[in-house]
Amino acid sequence: MIQSYRDLRVWQLAMDLAEEAYRASRAMPVAETYGFVFPNSPVDRSVPANIAEGYGRESTRSYILFLKTARGSLREFETHVLLAERIGLLANNEAQALVKNAETLGKMLYALIRSLNKIKPAAP
Numbered sequence: 001m002i003q004s005y006r007d008l009r010v011w012q013l014a015m016d017l018a019e020e021a022y023r024a025s026r027a028m029p030v031a032e033t034y035g036f037v038f039p040n041s042p043v044d045r046s047v048p049a050n051i052a053e054g055y056g057r058e059s060t061r062s063y064i065l066f067l068k069t070a071r072g073s074l075r076e077f078e079t080h081v082l083l084a085e086r087i088g089l090l091a092n093n094e095a096q097a098l099v100k101n102a103e104t105l106g107k108m109l110y111a112l113i114r115s116l117n118k119i120k121p122a123a124p
Helices: 009-026 043-055 060-086 092-117
Strands: none
Touching: 009 043, 009 060, 009 092, 043 060, 060 092
16 A cells, blocks of 8 residues: 555665665765766756655645656656766676666656556546
């Protein structure tokens, strides 16, 4: 039974991904990460935050907008991860694991958005 956004599997996976990203960025050399956007960006944290904020909104339409924002942030996160891999800040296996988890989360967000789009608002 869903009583809170914390009960949503999609939010839990988003939190796991944010934690993985944080841990991966901590392993980067400080001198290298100073100007690099991945470890200094709130993108990875904004995905679970947008899921939670949308859940707290009073309308399905608003919730869907926040979920779509989370999907956009997720794609931005993937891009940062791939760039970090290309310039040697992340090992291939770390980057691929992050991207794979992001893709799984993206599919879950898409499915949640589709299911919410099928809900018709209650008649006044």
